[in-house]
Amino acid sequence: MCGIVGYVGKRNSQEVLIEGLKKLEYRGYDSAGVAVFTQEGLQVKKAKGRLAVLESQLGDAPLLGNIGIGHTRWATHGKPSDVNSHPHTDNSSKFSVVHNGIIENYIALKEELIEKGHHFVSETDTEVISHLIASLYEGDIVKAVQQAVKRMRGAFALGVLTEYEPDKLVAVRLASPLIIGVGEGENFIGSDIPAILEYTRNVYILNDYEMAVLTKESVELMTIEGNFISRELFRVDWDIVTAEKAGFDHFMLKEIYDQPKAYRDTVGSRINDAGTAVELKEIGMTAEQIKQLRNVHIVACGTAYHAGLVGKTVIETLARIPVETDVASEYRYRAPIITPNTLVIVVSQSGETADTLAALREAKRNGARVIAITNVVGSSVAREADDVIVTWAGPEIAVASTKAYTSQLVAFYLLGLHLGQSLGTVEAGEVAEIIAAMKQLPEQVEAILEQSEAIKGVAEQISTHNNLFFIGRGLDYAVALEGSLKLKEISYIHSEAYAAGELKHGTLALIEEGIPVIALATQETLFEKTVSNIKEVTARGAFVIGLANDGDEELAKSVDQVFTIPRTLPLLSPALSVIPLQLLSYYASLARGNDVDKPRNLAKSVTVE
Incomplete structure (x- = not known):
């Protein structure tokens, strides 16, 4: 998930860009770069590695100017390298682009541009954007960007500069986050609010298919069709730590x-x-x-x-x-x-x-x-x-x-x-x-996430227990294993997942009055057998929380509480059924007062055997 920062105003843009990118380091990245309009024209500096590498290079040869764009890259197309880093330019180096997202039809666009004489140097989909905008430019950068966006398919947040119009910064959003910061005699773009909080708390949050044209004195919002938009400024009252989490209490x-x-x-x-x-x-x-x-x-x-x-x-x-x-x-x-x-x-x-x-x-x-x-x-x-x-x-x-x-x-x-x-x-x-x-x-x-408050209530109930079980059959059993692991990892509640048919082969000895059992029953061909297994634990006093498909009224008759997921093909149900279990684990951990993002004794990447 790349990080984007852009600035136009009276300050040295390089410093604003670097400081803004530092505020986005929590997103993860493998390279960084900036493009600044200087007295010598549009200049780009970028490097593989941490921001410190780029900072060191800029310290030796700073880019001096009052308008620029910066980027930290999370590689998708092409390995982490200097040449694959953003910003990307066209062959004339008159146009520069930073991009968060994926251009799905970049190969077709690239082949078309190569036929027209464009030469590419990176493996990225983003480089195509700078060449495409350059090929469409006829004296109006806003129109060129609008035309380019209409030809691109995928997800993107863009920041665009051209040497031909050095007072303008153009931003576009489709399915990747982008915000506009409004200051006095200066304006900003960022892929997340922390990037600009040091300078302003007044922001516009762009919606899909919207763009902004920034100068140091103005911000114009419009659709990609060119229709102007009137919108109230949003005043950010979060602190920086909360802002990094986009307003959520935890990264999880x-x-x-x-x-x-x-x-x-x-x-x-x-x-x-x-x-x-x-x-x-x-x-x-x-x-x-x-x-x-x-x-x-x-x-x-x-x-x-x-x-x-x-x-x-x-x-x-x-x-x-x-x-x-x-x-x-x-x-x-x-x-x-x-x-x-x-x-x-x-x-x-x-x-x-x-x-x-x-x-x-x-x-x-x-x-x-x-x-x-x-x-x-x-x-x-x-x-x-x-x-x-x-x-x-x-x-x-x-x-x-x-x-x-x-x-x-x-x-x-x-x-x-x-x-x-x-x-x-x-x-x-x-x-x-x-x-x-x-x-x-x-x-x-x-749709499942809209049930979060109901799931939170059940999580608070189970958070008082020290043991519980997950059961399921077929793909439901595979998801039960993941649900159980999530609960153990962050709530520290002892939890085990079992293939439901195995209960009678020993595990039933552990079922006692009031113990929570989470029963997954989304596989229609195994539904009746799963219900039979649920009855085995309810007969022994378990408190059963069921997970079923929308419209399934039968499971509710056999459990104490039920959550549902939208109907999909049985093969795809794990992609939905795990979501309530993630929320259940999160809220149970929260109720027990644990550090949700950093559970005890665990590391994110296990690099030792």
């Missing part, structure tokens, strides 16, 4: 609410325009190579392992290839049977998980092809795998993973469909049906 809660965007971004350009097929261009395997596969191993740790359990069902269902799921710390020590016809999928949010990296290397030593699913471009796992599916969840600050996990699920859905398409094991109509259902997931997550 913010990241739970980030999930609709993470879903949209991870699907991104990986669906064809017609919505009938998955296009995973990052997977280099040919259809013939895929047909040679005899088995798949999914290897991961913790939450990523639970995503792998869902991935197992997804791949076996769609591609009809046998799948084993392994805990990475056990994988290489059990002498797994790995052949050149084995596909190994390693999953790691950070891409630096030591056990997962060791498993990847073991697989490579034995001749397997390795696909990595990771949230960090340029990480060790990403570099060493044969193919990489990046989950565009953006940086995840809280130790307990939420949006990284659900983005991993989306990656498995895409991969399962890709394999099934190549093997002919899934019909075209079913592919289109699954894709259509996947596109509905962001709005469905938003």
Whole structure:
């Protein structure tokens, strides 16, 4: 999730940009850069690494001017490097752009521009924007940006400068956050409020398909069609720490609410325009190579392992290839049977998980092809795998993973469909049906989040207990494992998840009067059997919280309290059913007075074995 800052006014813009970018460091980044209009024209300085690297370079050769744009990059297209860093310019270096988001049709635009003589130097989708605006410029930067935006498909927040109109800064928003700060004789843009709080508390919050034209004396708001907008200023009364969390009390809660965007971004350009097929261009395997596969191993740790359990069902269902799921710390020590016809999928949010990296290397030593699913471009796992599916969840600050996990699920859905398409094991109509259902997931997550107050009430009830259980069957069991882990991680309540059918084989001995049991029952083919298992625990005095699909009136008859999720295809239900469990864990931890974002004894990235 990149960081954007822009300034026009009387101050030295370089200092404003650097200080603003420092306030956005909590978002995570791998490189940074600034573009400033100086007496010598538009000049750009950018560097891989922390802001300190860029600061050192600017200290030796400062860029002096009163208008500029700055950026911290979270890599998506292209590895972290100086050349892939923002801002990007056109061939004339007269236009400069910073960008947060993804341009889904950048390849088609790039090919068109190359035919017109444009030369590209980076691997990014963003560089296309600067060239596209330059190609459309006819003396009015606002019109050129409007025309360019209409040709771009995807998600973006943009800051644009041109040497031809050195008093103007243009900003545009579509599906990526962008705010406008209003000062006296100076104005600002930022991807988040902390970037500009040092200078002003008066802001406009841009909505989708809106843009702003800034000079040092004025801010004009308009739609991308050019229709002017009148809007009241918003007065920010948060402190800086609260502002970093976008007004949320904790990063974990913010990241739970980030999930609709993470879903949209991870699907991104990986669906064809017609919505009938998955296009995973990052997977280099040919259809013939895929047909040679005899088995798949999914290897991961913790939450990523639970995503792998869902991935197992997804791949076996769609591609009809046998799948084993392994805990990475056990994988290489059990002498797994790995052949050149084995596909190994390693999953790691950070891409630096030591056990997962060791498993990847073991697989490579034995001749397997390795696909990595990771949230960090340029990480060790990403570099060493044969193919990489990046989950565009953006940086995840809280130790307990939420949006990284659900983005991993989306990656498995895409991969399962890709394999099934190549093997002919899934019909075209079913592919289109699954894709259509996947596109509905962001709005469905938003509907679940509207239940947060009701979930908070139940969480406060269970927070007084020291033990509880999760049960489910099939994919519900895989999600129950993740729900249980979340609760343990941040509330410190002892919690166990069981396949519901296993209760009678020993676990029922632990059920006593009043103990909470969270029962997932979203899989219609297993519903009746799950209800039977629920009756086994209610008969022994358990307090049962059910999780069902919208419109299901039967489960409510067998449980003490029920939450529902919007109906989707059974294969996709884990992407929804985990959301209430994340909220339940968050509010239970809060009720117990714990440090939600930094649970005891745990680290975000486990880089030791």
